[in-house]
Amino acid sequence: MNKLIWVFAFIGSFGLLMAATGAAQSGGLPSDHQRVWVQYHSGKKDLVRQALLRAGARLHYDFAELDSFVVSMPASMIHAFKRNPDVKDVWYAQLTSRQETK
Numbered sequence: 001m002n003k004l005i006w007v008f009a010f011i012g013s014f015g016l017l018m019a020a021t022g023a024a025q026s027g028g029l030p031s032d033h034q035r036v037w038v039q040y041h042s043g044k045k046d047l048v049r050q051a052l053l054r055a056g057a058r059l060h061y062d063f064a065e066l067d068s069f070v071v072s073m074p075a076s077m078i079h080a081f082k083r084n085p086d087v088k089d090v091w092y093a094q095l096t097s098r099q100e101t102k
Contacts, residue, residue, distance in 0.1 A: 033072040035060070035093040040067050044086040051084065 040048040049069065052059065057073035070093055073081075082090050 032075050033058070034075045034078060035070065035072045036078060036090055037093055038069045038071055038081060038090050039088040040069075040086055041088050042067060047086050048084070051081075051086070055081070 038048065038052065045064070045067070049059070052069065052071055052073065055073060055077045057071040057077070059069055059071050061070040063069070067088070078090060081087050
């Protein structure tokens with residue numbers, strides 16, 4: 001239970017840090033890229049990292065203890081990664097203006 005609380009606190013703190021620094025679309029990334037968390041199944045880190053790089057993703061953070069990466073990737077590839085058997089989950093790291101208006 002304590003680990004679960006730590007994970008939620010960490011994710012919440014990271015989200016606040018990203019919002020405060022305006023890090024959602026930085027570094028000259030193409031406008032079609034979205035920042036997402038990609039959580040992989042245990043033991044699949046290298047396979048998922050290779051697949052992300054082949055898809056044109058830019059790796060921002062590697063959270064090994066959470067089996068997760070934070071990446072910016074082409075929006076068209078997000079749904080493909082949700083179907084990848086080595087990937088446990090994919091979710092947006094921050095709302096975009098397009099999502100906020102819906």
